[in-house]
Amino acid sequence: xxxxxxxxxxxxxxxxxxxxxxxxxxxxxxxxxxxxxxxxxxxxxxxxxxxxxxxxxxxxxxxxxxxxxxxxxxxxxxxxxxxxxxxxxxxxxxxxxxxxxxxxxxxxxxxxxxxxxxxxxxxxxxxxxxxxxxxxxxxxxxxxxxxxxxxxxxxxxxxxxxxxxxxxxxxxxxxxxxxxxxxxxxxxxxxxxxxxxxxxxxxxxxxxxxxxxxxxxxxxxxxxxxxxxxxxxxxxxxxxxxxxxxxxxxxxxxxxxxxxxxxxxxxxxxxxxxxxxxxxxxxxxxxxxxxxxxxxxxxxxxxxxxxxxxxxxxxxxx
Amino acid sequence: xxxxxxxxxxxxxxxxxxxxxxxxxxxxxxxxxxxxxxxxxxxxxxxxxxxxxxxxxxxxxxxxxxxxxxxxxxxxxxxxxxxxxxxxxxxxxxxxxxxxxxxxxxxxxxxxxxxxxxxxxxxxxxxxxxxxxxxxxxxxxxxxxxxxxxxxxxxxxxxxxxxxxxxxxxxxxxxxxxxxxxxxxxxxxxxxxxxxxxxxxxxxxxxxxxxxxxxxxxxxxxxxxxxxxxxxxxxxxxxxxxxxxxxxxxxxxxxxxxxxxxxxxxxxxxxxxxxxxxxxxxxxxxxxxxxxxxx
Numbered sequence: 128x129x130x131x132x133x134x135x136x137x138x139x140x141x142x143x144x145x146x147x148x149x150x151x152x153x154x155x156x157x158x159x160x161x162x163x164x165x166x167x168x169x170x171x172x173x174x175x176x177x178x179x180x181x182x183x184x185x186x187x188x189x190x191x192x193x194x195x196x197x198x199x200x201x202x203x204x205x206x207x208x209x210x211x212x213x214x215x216x217x218x219x220x221x222x223x224x225x226x227x228x229x230x231x232x233x234x235x236x237x238x239x240x241x242x243x244x245x246x247x248x249x250x251x252x253x254x255x256x257x258x259x260x261x262x263x264x265x266x267x268x269x270x271x272x273x274x275x276x277x278x279x280x281x282x283x284x285x286x287x288x289x290x291x292x293x294x295x296x297x298x299x300x301x302x303x304x305x306x307x308x309x310x311x312x313x314x315x316x317x318x319x320x321x322x323x324x325x326x327x328x329x330x331x332x333x334x335x336x337x338x339x340x341x342x343x344x345x346x347x348x349x350x351x352x353x354x355x356x357x358x359x360x361x362x363x364x365x366x367x368x369x370x371x372x373x374x375x376x377x378x379x380x381x382x383x384x385x386x387x388x389x390x391x392x393x394x395x396x397x398x399x400x401x402x403x404x405x406x407x408x409x410x411x412x413x414x415x416x417x418x419x420x421x422x423x424x425x426x427x428x429x430x431x432x433x434x435x436x437x438x439x440x441x442x443x444x445x
Numbered sequence: 446x447x448x449x450x451x452x453x454x455x456x457x458x459x460x461x462x463x464x465x466x467x468x469x470x471x472x473x474x475x476x477x478x479x480x481x482x483x484x485x486x487x488x489x490x491x492x493x494x495x496x497x498x499x500x501x502x503x504x505x506x507x508x509x510x511x512x513x514x515x516x517x518x519x520x521x522x523x524x525x526x527x528x529x530x531x532x533x534x535x536x537x538x539x540x541x542x543x544x545x546x547x548x549x550x551x552x553x554x555x556x557x558x559x560x561x562x563x564x565x566x567x568x569x570x571x572x573x574x575x576x577x578x579x580x581x582x583x584x585x586x587x588x589x590x591x592x593x594x595x596x597x598x599x600x601x602x603x604x605x606x607x608x609x610x611x612x613x614x615x616x617x618x619x620x621x622x623x624x625x626x627x628x629x630x631x632x633x634x635x636x637x638x639x640x641x642x643x644x645x646x647x648x649x650x651x652x653x654x655x656x657x658x659x660x661x662x663x664x665x666x667x668x669x670x671x672x673x674x675x676x677x678x679x680x681x682x683x684x685x686x687x688x689x690x691x692x693x694x695x696x697x698x699x700x701x702x703x704x705x706x707x708x709x710x711x712x713x714x715x716x717x718x719x720x721x722x723x724x725x726x727x728x729x730x731x732x733x734x735x736x737x738x739x740x
Contacts, residue, residue, distance in 0.1 A: 169518030186544070188551055190485075239731055241547045242483045246681045247731060250724045253678050257721035268717075365674055369559060376552055408567035411559060422549055423534060 138443045139384050140300060146387075147293055154285050162397055163282045166353060169288040171394045173346035173387035174367075175374040176295045180339040182372070183381035185332055186315040187237070188245045190368055191252030195225040195340045197362035198255065199347030204271035204357045205264065214277060215287055218348035222291075224345015226337050230397045231359075233336035239330065240318070249365075255364035270358030273401070277355065288349045294343045300383060307331060315381070373418050379430030388429050450587040455707045457590055463703025464598035464696075465659055470680035471605055471695040472520075472653025478690025479625045479645035481542040482532055482550045486558035487680055488673020490523065490650060492565060494657025497667045502576045509576055509661045511597060517655040524650030528643040531557070536642055540628050558673065566669035576665035593662045600659060600697070604652060608700045609692045611648075625690060682727045688737020697738055701726070 154162060167285025178192050199221030206212040236247040260268040270315075302308055310331045313321035313338045322328050351357045368394065393414060400410040424431050433440045458519075473487045484490075497519060498512040531553055535546040580592045612618035624631045624641040632638055660676070661668060683702055687694020702723050709719035730738065 152564050186548060188548055190555075235728060235732070239735075241544050242551065243685070243731060243735075244549060246483075246678075246685065247728060248680060249678055250727050254721040254724040257717040257724070260462055260717045369555065372552070372555065373559070376556075411563035412567070415556045415559030415561075415563065418559065419531075419553050420556075422553035422556060423531070426549065 128313060129149055130407075131328055137376055137445055139445045143384065143387065144343060147289065147296075151286070151289055154289075155282060159281055162285060163353075164285070166281065166285050166288060166349075167398065168390060169285070169292050170346050170350050170353070171290045171370070171374065172387055172390040173288060173295055173349075174371045174391045175378070176292070176299060177339045177342040177346065178371040178400065179375045179386045180299065180302075180335045180342070180382065181332075183385070184308075184311045184315065184335060187240075187332065187336075187442075188372070189248045190245050190365075190372070191248030191250070192339075192343055192371055193363060193365060194248075194252040194255045194365040195343035196347030196350065196367060197259075197357065198228055199225045199344030200263055200357040200362050201271060202344065202350030203348035204273060204353045207273055207277060207402050209264075214280070214283070214352050218287055218291075218345055218352065220339050221348025221351075222345035225347065226341035228344070229337045230333065230342020233333045233340075237332045237336060249368075252363065252365065252368065256359060259359050259363070266359075268359060270356055270362075272356035273352070277352075284349060284352055287352075289345070291345045291349070296383070296387075298338065303383065307334070311335065323331065373414055375428075376418050376421055377414075377428055379428030379432075382428075382430045385428055385430040392429070452708070452711065454588055454590070455711050456704060457588070458594070459704035459707030460462065460674030460700055461590070461594040461598045461661065461703070462707060463700035464601040465594075465656070465663055465699075465740075466683055466702055467658055467677060467696045467699025468601035468604050468652065469656035469676060470683035470699060471608065472649040472651070472656060473680045474684045474687070474689060475608070475649035475652060475718070476646055477684055479621055480528075480532055480536060480642050480647070481625075482535075482547075483554075483681070484527075484649075485551060485554040485677070486561060486673075487653065488675070488677025489558045489561035489565075489622045490520070490653050490673075491657040491660065491680075492668075492670060492673045493523075493561065494520070494654035495661050495664070495672065496565065496569065498658040499574055499576055499655070499668050502578070504549055508578045509658055510600065513658045514654050516658040517651045520651040521647045523654070524647030525643055527650060528646040530648065532642065533639065537639065558677075562670050562673065569670065571670060572667045573666055575664055576661050577667055578662065578666060579665070587730045592660060597659045597662045601656070604655060605696050608648070608652060612692060617644065621648075633733045678724065682724060685727055686730055686738055688739050691739050694739050701738070717731070 136389055148166065154165070174196060178189065182188050191272070202221040202224040203214070203217035206217040207214060212220065236244055236251065239247050259265050265271060302311070310321065310326045313324065313326060314328050314331065316326050374389035374393045375386050376389070377392055378387065379385030396410055421428055427435060430444055434444055461539045461734045469491055473484060476482055476484055497516045498509050501507040501512040502509070502513060516616050532550065535550055539546070578593065580596070583592055583595065612622055620631070620636050620641050621644065623636065624638060624645065628638055631641065679702065683695055683698035686698035686701055687696070705723045705726065709718050709722050713719055
């Protein structure tokens, strides 16, 4: 894989890079409650970019992405509880579990197209919950909790998820700007035509799906570290899958900037309204309405719409 | 001997449960077969129907069977609204449903399900409610079956059979089947595709919401805003098992799932593993017989 030259970076890449560097620089100085908000934002951004890899780039809608996140979290809790791993090693273990799982699930489910893929991933996620409920090593349905020796380490958590997100965005850029990107785009527009042109569709899809599982597993690990454990019904909440999907739909599927904008647009209001219970429900209703409107009338999301109607943005946003 | 009786009872209960699963999935099957659209918000309409039955019970003392026609009528109206709100723009003037339109409807109906779940949680809170109605049970030797379940199973099969008769014997039904097979040909013989697709969608919603009312008999406690998260995937699996657009497919898929859950629980000894098996059956079926169990 040839890396793109630094000279070819557009304003979007510099913008995201500057945003991340500013965050990293200011993290030790900002108050803890703000830092936890930022950690949550970065975890969700990682999840949104992870779903973007498969759903945004290939058009395969996955409703079951929560399975990688949940089992990544369980992997971290299991690693720390049983082998006394350092939390960062636990996150790495979560990533490995996520990738292995995505490879296994992808080999089978990526054969199905459109609705069938969406349903198959949903069904696998639900079945995984029912299986985890019965596994003794994973808490027998009660969940796994981190030992109190781990404690609350916001800065360590922040830099772990920061590094993961930075790598993920970098990989997304490299993939979309190289040979693989052309292959994925052709699969998205017409998979049969792509295959006749000699693109190994099965291999490419499996590659991005595994990558996507890797990052979702890592994000799930940090999430479990943040809430000190994984309990089945909270970890496997299908609402997580749906929130990831809402983020990339609102931000703009398949773009480099979209998932980040979508995360900010969905996550920040949800945290602000969380303090007022009545508004919490209303906020979710508004997100649902926005998703409907965007899906039906502005399929490009925020980024796609800006590119379409403001010509000056076309060269800047990607 | 006791084991055989236990097995037979579980098998019978599984078949009864399968009937209600079948009718709940049947509405999805119709919309999937006619409009080639998968309604991700399917579970939320089941939930709305269950709440409809609950409120009819609280206000007027209706039992769940009496609320079936009311819910069905609401379903007809909801179906027409759903067609013009969500599907018309994608289906209008198209000869077939492309993968792109499929994704649009998938994501749009997913947004609808978010709206409905959260609206229900805001209005009715997350408290679990239920309808206390049990007409006793049928006892014969060592066997004991709930009468409510029997009534529901009978009505479920009747609804599926009626929809089959409607689609194969009436002019309107034939028009709907023609539309599902070949849209341009339907237009050539003077049938309005918009009218037919709207009727088909409305009929699907009508059956879905009737099924939601029937389902409450099985849920003495269990009506809650998030209940769609279980029944929507169950319906997806049933429709794929039977084959989308095949009217008897929902019954075959529903009975299969009901038996797997009840008898599987007896053999594996755990309800959640039985559910996991019931869901995962979908994968080998999709791999080996993507057109469904039925020919």
